Amino acid sequence: MTVRPAGLAGGGNAAAYYAADNYYTGEQEGPSAWGGEGAAELGLAGHVDGDTFNAVLDGRLPGGVVIAAGGDGTRNPGFDLTFNAPKSVSLVALIGGDARVVAAHARAVSATMEWAEARFGQARSGKAGETLQSARMVYALFQHDLSRKLDPHLHTHTVVVNAALRADGSWVALNNRPLWKQSALIGAAYHAELRSELGKLGYQTEINGKHGQFDILGIPRDVIEAFSVRREEILRKAAELGLTSPHAMEQIATRSREAKQAGDAQAARALWAQKAVVHGPAIRGVTQAAYDMVRPRSVLDAVRDWGAALVERVTRGFGPTPEPLLRGLDDVRRGGDLASTYAVTAGVRHLGERTASFEHRDVLAASLSMAEKGATVRGIEVRIDALRQAGVLIAGPRGGLHADRLTTRDILATEKAILAAVRAGVGTAASPMAAGMADAALTHVAEARGVTLADEQRQAGLAMLSGTDRIQLVQGDAGSGKSFLFETVGRAGAEGGVGLLVLVPQNKLMEEMAGRGLEMRSLASVLQAHGRSDGRARASETLSTLMAGKIVVLEEASMVSSRQLAGLIDVVRVGEAAKLVLVGDVRQIASPAAGRPFALLQEASMPTVRLAENRRQQNDTLREAASLAREGRISDTVALLGERVCESADPAAAAVAQYLGLPPGERDRTALLTSGHVLREAVLGAVRDGLIAEGLLGPDVVTLRVWDNLNLTREELRQPRHWAEGMRLDIYRHQAGLAPGTYTVGATEWATGIVRLDRDGHTRYFDPRSLHHAGQGAALAVPGEIEVREGDRLIFTGEDKTRGMTNGTAVTLDRLEGGMLHLSGRDRDYVIAPDDPMRERLGHGAVLNMHRAQGITVDRAITVMDSHDRLLNSQSLYYVLQTRAREDMSLHTDDRVALVAAIESHHGDVPHALDLAPELSPSGGERFDPATGELAPAGIVVESADSRDTRLLDAMSAALQAIGKDEVIVAPVMPVPEPVAVARGEPIGPSRKELEIEMSRDFDMDM
Template structure:
């Protein structure tokens, strides 16, 4: 139900021709006209009713209409007449004048079809409504589409090109679109949607016209779709219906879900075909849906007549035991009992956004506010009002902009948390270390294989203050160096606590250091709950359920780049209060936490950092070279190194590369049966598909048990990362990822543990017998024990999934002999870095070349082998945008000093004065150059006149040549005046600091 945007014309196999599109919509107009005339002809005998129906069916006021932002290119709401759209797609205005320059035949994009779809519950209500209500709902659809287009105009998404070569982009003064509300899918089922055909012609601010610059439309289409749904939900609420949030969309309360599923055959066909195609990332999945839609679609002219459709819909209702009256009665009853959420849409959206990130961009903000507004009412106007309220009320702080120019926001609470975290580290520099120098040197001497970088890292932790940071690229031996730190600290009489953000990383750290594993989050929670305390135990002994750490404590945090900012901030605060020393170990370039911010990056920007850059993990020199390129942010170059060695497989199959990925896994398994290997993908959905394909092959080979048991379990993924419940088949021999921690009654099972299923009983709450990889021990657990107290519809749902494949994110910190990676249509810089540096011996990466090819064609680019390769490699280009709110501040040092995110230091103010003076001086130079040019031209004209023969005619006034001295004096005077005016104008602002939106 998200908005879709497709260009009409401009080439590319997936882009419909503008002429074909015009013919399609012209046919729709003729069909609307005929349908309305037929409706008027068969109207009831009641004269008054007949007149109303005739007026409603009058083709002079069809549902198809023009939308215009400012009534210049078209009259907003005016009826759409035959021939108008065809001319508009050809670049001709409604008044007959040419709106754009002629281009090569077939190369011009005539328009973009921005399609808004209603939730299925709305379509079901429309199909069971009477004629007046149907017309009212269709009018709501058209008005909601208009509101969405208006929102695009207000944020400046309609842009035109100006200047030489169209290099400058500016918001359009007007844009136009043809709206076509439609009620059925190509399967003849109720599916309300509006085609908004945005004509590729806009009016500039100066009154001229030209083509539209389309990238902002693509960037804002999702936000526009959310605004459409918010407006539609509001209009339905005004009609007495209740609306409930349904993921990113909404549903009308009380409408039968069975009916909605029955009338979703079109979506079911597409999803079934895509599901059978294998694992895909977002872009590949979108393209696969488009291919499936083309293959499964029916021709609209092949649809039954309206009367036949009505009979079919009645039969569908009867089969479910429903009636039109009953559908509406249920919706009305649900509305009487419904209560809207209390929290305003803006506050709800902001709270949801900041659960996962420290900043939110303008587009995401408006989209999420619109989604929250669906269940609260108010429509598009409320969305704008809520965004304005957040900004004006000081809740939302406008910080800097991304590299692409998008405004970024955060809150004072987020900034205060970041500032406290940074100060709790930075202000401890100069404190003495718990580690004695001689102990550090002794630990180093005991490990002669330590490199110079590793030795320097050990000395850095031993000689730093209360907080130290060690950064090491993937495979540089960070964990090995930590062993020396632990030995030196213990020799100095300190207690070392090893912490990591996940159990997997904690176990790796424990293996390297010999310390008990603990998760960072659990440690902080124990401290705050009083179960764990700094300082010595009281004289009477430890209270029950309480442990004391002593006075001399070193907290060693590995994989700190993946730790949440909240956990790190709390840890640093408690450590500072207790005088405990903290060492943060990690790599800012690798994957960060799924929670807000990047704590390691924030703290490392203010502290000295020991770096380890020598790669030791990979055996081959060229692989180590690639790893260094990944670590320094040059992932495209690193991938090119692997491609040159034929380690990237360019798959042209229809399954999104899933088959070739598992082929590579199976071949490696057969060739190296005793080696370790990782099967990786970037998304949870791709991991599920890989697991399914691996299991299918193992079942066929007889390697998994013959007696399956199906259970309901919660898997990773789902909306907002909260997991999704799936049916899961279990067989003996299955590889499983356990999602619960069970450490009581002598058990040693932690979340994230991999295990092999030995057997499962057949009962309501079966017993699973598993061998855990980490411990090598066999455990027997009731399935319900893995539920961690979570229930769905009153039943506990265990957290368990197949573990043949895992996400790249979960693999960070792991090492194996081989890695096989499903790359889809591309990996971002961090995922490419992590995925391609897990191996010791070799790695293979499978790219979905078919989806890449179709994506290039859709963009009008010839999909040569080199173009496909470049598109994949470019996806790994590192973003230069920060992930912390403080990354977008103008003066970080002033903020840390004052707490004011808009504070500017004296140096910054001075630089602004210098900037004003510099610009004024540049103005003087330009004026001098202009005067010199004018003087030279005047002298040349005078010489030409003197050399030309005298002509008889009216006497002309002799021009007085300008004396050089006068010209320079005039220029200098203008420059001095400009500089004085600039300084006078900026003086008060310079004393106050920069003026930024708060």
């Protein structure tokens, strides 16, 4: 974490620490300065002296102002927000001797803190402090250059004083929560500022991590490692403990700190001089190259080269066609503005692929993480505001629940299209079977199976077989018997000559429902084969054969994104299916991509049949716990489960101990489930170690090279920085000049962003930015290794349809023989030769994370959750975890109280785009105001109350055509301006000459 918040021990202790002798100048007192508008009001400026610093931390401000202590007589003096320069920056500054870089770091910190004060400086007011208002802050900056292991480490301690000046002139305690909570965003802003400053000094940089973290190019990795003793110490300790999470690393760093000793600075310089004998030339070479870039005689050439490179990189990054996010680009005349425009365009595209709406700070963070040098947080905010004013980004209603959220017009159009298609299809379809025939067939199938259909099951079956809604919704709560319903409906439909095609979003579900006699496909394979990149379907004889006249059922519809569902609706239409049935549970895990259309349709009161009875869980306690979890009553659920919820310092180890303590027969009936990937790896390693010790896994080991998908968004995939030599590129459909197939990634040229791709002995050079930003069907994977032994439970992570191998299919490694892997599955065996491509498409299957486990049923479950996994600990994930087991389950965690609090505060339901734009919903009531970029009361109903007389084909065609357009006007009452027209072949943005002139004015050599 490059900006780290930490509490202070107290006034006196804090002053002693920050005045310590450990500054890069070697002076007795290091560089320091007061900052903040509040400090200016108090007359605090320049160097920070110890006495004044102590007094301010104790709440005694200049002019006799005193900040009262808390009710218990104590007071919080403030906190330390530390800005850490990247290691490469520290090396060029402190080993390369470039004092300009030290000054650049100081300017970046100051600029970031000024922005943070304006954005997050707050104080409370009112009788109970319930009202927040902006306030001016007081902080002290202390610049250091040593780590605790004497490594060169340029960083600034920003001690934020617990004092704030409100608009009414009163001094009160600071509300530090926003600053603390947004430390990652503040760090991203600092990185952008520092990159911009370094660019002016001639340094080339490249983002290499989250939150805009970057390094200066040209410094070898071994040089960085030689001056990173402290980091290596933390990594070694983590490896000893088997820990990998960022939280664990942070805890190790905090708990293993040693006190800084007097005389450290002199000892450090002696140590640096020794290392510089070997590593100094490489660092000084980078420093000299930077100086050469900005020598007075070559300033114009440097500006020209930098400006040309920026225009080239950024305009290619925008993509091959204009779109609303590029509105006003012709007016951009400064390099920094162009970089900020690109940053926001990339950030919004990235967010829009993952979520239907996002907060303003999410756009800031995403934009900063993708920024070219020259972009700054203030420039990015200006661009966001411009897009709001133009109506390209839509904000929630002023003063409403979603006032700080944003969405885009194309996301709005997609949700509108889905609603229009479902609404237009109500009561318009011909019944696949007559109601009486369907009822008789359901009864006959049930009797033949020796069961009696419950009323809700019969009603759902009749709706599917004889209902007249062309798109039918079935809300099936967890454990309500959806798979049984599909099988029953499938057999009943067959009696009447109606076929059933079941589509699933996860291949694991295909294995779960295998043996039920159902025709099944993965949703991805259908969309890939029959959909286009613009969301429209391709008519073909193959599609007609697959769907014509059939009832198409989408299982686990809650896991499907808006874009996927919109595409499927068109595929079903073109394929001339009898109807589409969406079956899912709105309370379970949603799609990792943007949108929750299944929930949106139910919230819009689309006709829905519900299956509510829990038929899975055979234990009364588990049934009641599932019901409580569904209602979001997590505390009551955990209390009811009692001793089934186990708390320990190492929940992964405790879960494994419980599993290994079971008899072999019980193990086969018990699933190990975790909330996420990190816990899964910990549990998997420990359980395999236990099985090896017991002799249940064979002694011989085979190491397999496997591939881990990076799961990048399309915009991330288009950024060359995510590509590295040795990766694998999978192309599933023709795009950007690439044919479908697998490519090996070679070297990447940072200056041009060009990547070398190798396939079947042929080499080609490829620019990732040539991938269309709205396309799909491409993925990057990184190589890894797994060890396997006889007895290991594995899964296929890829597919070979010719041999019946599908992604997610579970197999057991029965025998290793001459390099051959002999695997057994549920209904067939497989032999994998040493040169078989599927050898690289295997993974361990003994432990599942909850996203893969959704939809499965097991007899017993041992589950693990970590209270620190705040992004994973949602109510929807917990509900899935709680409802997998028929007979019994247990939950292991590190902190029961903290886990419950985390889950209860995380509903996991991102607002729909239409939640921000009620004027597009059936109720109407608000309109877009282009003057403010927000929504305001309109008193106009946009749609008629009844649109059932609209033909489904017309409604779907028009709606889906709108989705495919770059510019969409989704309602007559929205006066949205036209996009900026950019003719093909014309440069986007300013001319290079204009850019050179403007940039030369702002170019700061700081010699």
